[in-house]
Amino acid sequence: FIENRIYKRIEAAKTAEKVHSEVREGLHPFAKAFVRELSEADIDKLLELRIRRISAFDIAKNRADIDDIVRVIKRCHGQLRQLTKTAVGYLEGLLKKYAKDYPRRTRVExxxxxxxxxxxxxxxxxxxxxxxxxxxxxxxxxxxxxxxxxxxxxxxxxxxxxxxxxxxxxxxxxxxxxxxxxxDPEAGKIFTMVYRDAKRLAYAKQVHILKFIRNREYHLCDEGSSLDFLQQGAVGGRVIVSFAPAARQRLAQASFDLGSLTLTSLAARGTKLAPKPVSKLRVEPARAKR
Incomplete structure (x- = not known):
């Protein structure tokens, strides 16, 4: 506006609209250098400049000031693109400048x-x-x-x-x-169990209780069953089952080695101990080896 003497264009303008129009037309060739579109408020500020300020205007100083501002803007854009690096550099600068005067009072633990x-x-x-x-x-x-x-x-x-x-x-x-x-939900618990179902048929199995939903009821055997033996861990010994007396019955008892059991699912029936109903059973613990 000043350097290119655009203000001279308004000397013959007789209306405010004409003044604004002359300024806008005069600045149009320089629009590519603007950081944004020229507004009416920008034109009003230019028109408020006094002639005495214009006559004393230091063009060289103005150019230097503009160059400095442009450099600062470019530097800020670069810092914003690397915000983490900028923040670290800023904090390191504070440490370098103030660390001696303000020593750390906290401890790193x-x-x-x-x-x-x-x-x-x-x-x-x-x-x-x-x-x-x-x-x-x-x-x-x-x-x-x-x-x-x-x-x-x-x-x-x-x-x-x-x-x-x-x-x-x-x-x-x-x-x-x-x-x-x-x-303990992480370790769970292993059990050896012997039970009889609703038909009095005997089964044995070894289970690992681990996966569960809190406060929900589960079942180790079918409805109508009854546990006759339950012990934590893998158990040795034998189960002696007795059959109810019946005509022409040749075998009154049978036995099963609990040590032969392996882990099975909770829903599995387990190993069937006898092909017919059991009236009673007992578990004989494994004998200690000499």
Whole structure:
């Protein structure tokens, strides 16, 4: 506007509209150098320049100032494209400039992750009332009474083969319990079991209780079955089964080696111990080797 004496174009303009038009036409050849489109407000600012300022205007200084501004803008664009590097450089600059005057007062330490389940207080006492079949924190009884935390899991297995893995509840109907103790969900628990189904046929199997949904009831055997033997881990010894007396019966008993069992699924029936109904059975533990 000043360097190219565009202001001279407005001397013959008689209206404000004509003044604006002359300025816009005069600046049009330089539009490519603009950082944005020329606005009416820009023209008003140019028209507010006083003649005495124009006559004393230092063109060389103006060019130098513009070049400095353009360089700063380019540098900012480059820093924005590498924002992480810019931030690191800025922080390193602060350290270099102020580190001696403002030494660190904090200490760099390593935070050790603590499992809240391992440090939780075992302040919940659970018990089992055999007469009612209820188990929980609000149940009073002497059987299966122990302390747990709010995060602990409990495995409960009843005589009908039903089981559930649960947190400490006020009152839960669990039936006739055969097993109840805290449960480790990562390791699970292996059991050897012998049961008879609704037809009194005897089966044995070894299972690993591991995958589960909390507070949901599962079954180790079919409905109507009854557990005769349940022990943790892989068990040796023999099962002696006795058959109900019948006409022309040649064999009154049979035996099965529990040590021959291998892990099977929870839903599997297991190994059938005899082809006919069993009236009673007993487990003889394995003899210690001399």
């Amino acid at each position: 390593v935070f050790v992750a603590i499992d809240r389940k391992k440090v939780a207080r075992q302040n919940l006492k659970v018990s089992y009332d055999r007469s009612s079949g209820f188990f929980g924190t609000e149940v009073r009884g002497d059987d299966y009474s122990f302390a747990v935390s709010e995060y602990d899991l409990i495995l409960a297995i009843n005589k009908q083969g039903g089981f559930r893995i649960m947190t400490a509840q006020p009152r839960v109907l669990v039936g006739d319990l055969l097993w109840c103790e805290p449960f």
